[in-house]
Amino acid sequence: MLILGNEQVRSLLSDADDEVLAAVRAAYVEHERGRTALPHSVFLRFPEEQRNRIIALPAYLGGDDPVTGVKWISSFPGNVAAGQPRASGVIVLNSVHTGVPEALLNAAVISARRTAASAALAAATIRSVVPDTGIALVGCGVINGEVLRFVTRAMPLVDTVTLFDTDLARAEAFAADCAHRHPGLKVEVAADIATALGAHRLVSLATTAVTPHLDGGQLRPGTLVLHLSLRDLTAATVLASANIVDDVDHVCRASTSVHLAAEQAGHTRFVSASLGALLLADEPYRRDERGLTLFSPFGLGILDLAVSNLVRRRALARGVGTELADFT
Ligand SMILES: NC(=O)c1ccc[n+]([C@@H]2O[C@H](COP(=O)([O-])OP(=O)(O)OC[C@H]3O[C@@H](n4cnc5c(N)ncnc54)[C@H](O)[C@@H]3O)[C@@H](O)[C@H]2O)c1
Numbered sequence: 001m002l003i004l005g006n007e008q009v010r011s012l013l014s015d016a017d018d019e020v021l022a023a024v025r026a027a028y029v030e031h032e033r034g035r036t037a038l039p040h041s042v043f044l045r046f047p048e049e050q051r052n053r054i055i056a057l058p059a060y061l062g063g064d065d066p067v068t069g070v071k072w073i074s075s076f077p078g079n080v081a082a083g084q085p086r087a088s089g090v091i092v093l094n095s096v097h098t099g100v101p102e103a104l105l106n107a108a109v110i111s112a113r114r115t116a117a118s119a120a121l122a123a124a125t126i127r128s129v130v131p132d133t134g135i136a137l138v139g140c141g142v143i144n145g146e147v148l149r150f151v152t153r154a155m156p157l158v159d160t161v162t163l164f165d166t167d168l169a170r171a172e173a174f175a176a177d178c179a180h181r182h183p184g185l186k187v188e189v190a191a192d193i194a195t196a197l198g199a200h201r202l203v204s205l206a207t208t209a210v211t212p213h214l215d216g217g218q219l220r221p222g223t224l225v226l227h228l229s230l231r232d233l234t235a236a237t238v239l240a241s242a243n244i245v246d247d248v249d250h251v252c253r254a255s256t257s258v259h260l261a262a263e264q265a266g267h268t269r270f271v272s273a274s275l276g277a278l279l280l281a282d283e284p285y286r287r288d289e290r291g292l293t294l295f296s297p298f299g300l301g302i303l304d305l306a307v308s309n310l311v312r313r314r315a316l317a318r319g320v321g322t323e324l325a326d327f328t
Contacts (some may be wrong), residue, residue, distance in 0.1 A: 001327040004315055006106040012314045013109060017117075019310055024117040024326045025279060027061055029308040030196050031247070032276030036302050038247070039158075043254060051210060054089075059301030061309075069093040071304040073107050085142060087111065088206065091308045100328050107304065110311060114303035116146030116207035116297055118246065118275070119226040120154040122295040123202055124289045125278050126224050126244060128287045134200035136161035138193065139207035140174035142165075143284075147204045160186040164196035166207075186278060186319045192220040205232045212257055216240065222289040227257065227296045235260040241292040243271045244278065250298040258296045 004012070013020065030036055037060035044054045044300050053075050060068040073089030080086050090109035094100060104260065118308045135151055137144040140163050154156055161178065165171040171189045178187045190196035196202060197218040204226040206212075212234040219225065225241075227233060230251070238261035243249045262268050275295070278285045287293050315321045 001100060001318070001324040002103040002315060003006060003313065003322045003324060004103070004105045004311065004320070005089075006108055007147050008315070008320050009106050010029045010109045010310055012311050012320060013307075014114060014319070016310065016314070017150060020307055021078050021118045021121060021150065021154060023306040024114055024303050025121055026063065027300070027302045028118075028121075028246070028274075028276040029279055030061055031062045031302055032274060032280055035058060038250070039302060040250065040253065041298075041301070051208075054272045057299075057301030058064070059305050061273045061302040065309060066096045067093060067305045067309045068072075068096050069103075069305055069308065071107050071111065071301055073111055073121050077240075080141070087142065091304055093305070093312060105308050105311060110304055114210065114307045115143055115228060115297070115299060116150045117307075118297050118303060119147050119196070119204060119228055119295070120150035121279075122226060122244065122275055122297070123151055123224060124154045125275065126182050126285055126287050126293055126295060126313065127202060128222055128224070129200075129289060131155075131157050132200065132202040132224075133157050134162065135202045135204060136164070136190075136196045136199045137174075138164050138196055138203065138205050138232075139229060140165040140170045141206060141208075143206035144204055145174065145177070145219050147206065147226070147228070148178070148182065151204075158202075159184070160188070160200070162188045162190050162196050162199040164190045184263055205229050207232055210255075212260070216292050216299060218294055221291065222287060224287055224293045224295065227294050230256040230258070230296055230298070233257045233294065235264045237292070238294060238296075239265060241294045242288045244273055244275055244295045245271055245292065246275055246297040246300050248274065250300065251296050253298070256296065256298070293302045
């Protein structure tokens with residue numbers, strides 16, 4: 001059993017952004033081709049504190065280097081006020097031949113990076129005729145920090161970021177961090193959410209909202225919303241928009257905005273396509289220039305496996321990690 005801690009994973013991925021993007025892309029393509037097994041995630045919630053949860057995401061990702069395992073990831077939003085990250089977890093990789101657990105990886109960085117890479121991939125794929133040069137980040141936490149990392153990598157024309165968080169101190173700390181991590185990027189902190197939503201035609205929502213609080217009114221026509229937190233936009237906004245998802249069966253669960261829209265409509269025909277289908281299409285997908293386009297990724301366990309496999313390969317090549325012999 002190879003065990004990799006948080007800083008080891010972070011260090012192994014420090015110069016691997018392009019490989020992470022490629023691994024996430026390949027996972028979506030394998031999924032679209034039917035070479036994955038992806039049971040529904042299991043949500044453990046607690047009677048006393050409904051906003052806390054631990055999710056299990058078992059998965060199998062086929063292809064040239066098949067990989068299987070499970071991510072077990074907690075979300076405790078109250079941690080943030082105590083200076084701790086909201087999310088923490090582990091990923092177990094099992095042998096595809098014997099089922100034996102072979103690796104145990106800290107999940108925090110892998111989970112955040114695969115989420116952000118999928119958002120950047122969607123933004124680079126769901127293109128506008130006018131290339132995006134700015135992005136609005138609503139929710140200035142871990143996920144949007146990683147979104148900025150991958151969007152600036154995948155979309156080099158992006159030179160401006162507008163920030164909004166209900167906690168102004170979080171937005172200001174994020175802005176200070178940007179100056180350090182992304183020198184050359186123009187950074188603005190918006191006074192209110194309406195200003196942020198109207199600032200650019202590319203918006204990433206990564207809040208901890210549990211019920212919808214936004215309609216599309218403040219967004220510009222032609223905007224692509226990366227709806228990573230999944231529960232900010234009203235069902236009516238979803239139904240009035242073009243919708244791209246990662247997997248329609250997965251995203252229509254757990255009271256996501258797409259789930260609420262499907263319940264309201266009685267069908268899912270308002271979902272235009274999966275990102276995997278767009279990646280495999282012969283013609284580039286064009287964003288609706290007059291309406292809104294939403295990318296709602298439920299977050300598939302195959303992405304965690306794809307990035308974990310990359311981390312494991314790098315760890316083995318560099319001799320990083322702790323080997324525990326007494327495990328099988
Ligand atoms: N779809 C996926 O695959 C996926 C994967 C990982 C995380 N997520 C989601 O991304 C979200 C963000 O995760 P994180 O780790 O960055 O959390 P975080 O706690 O680090 O940051 C969230 C930030 O959002 C802010 N916020 C809360 N409500 C807001 C609102 N209404 N408007 C503006 N800001 C608001 C908070 O003050 C906080 O700064 C979570 O909802 C998480 O479940 C999605």
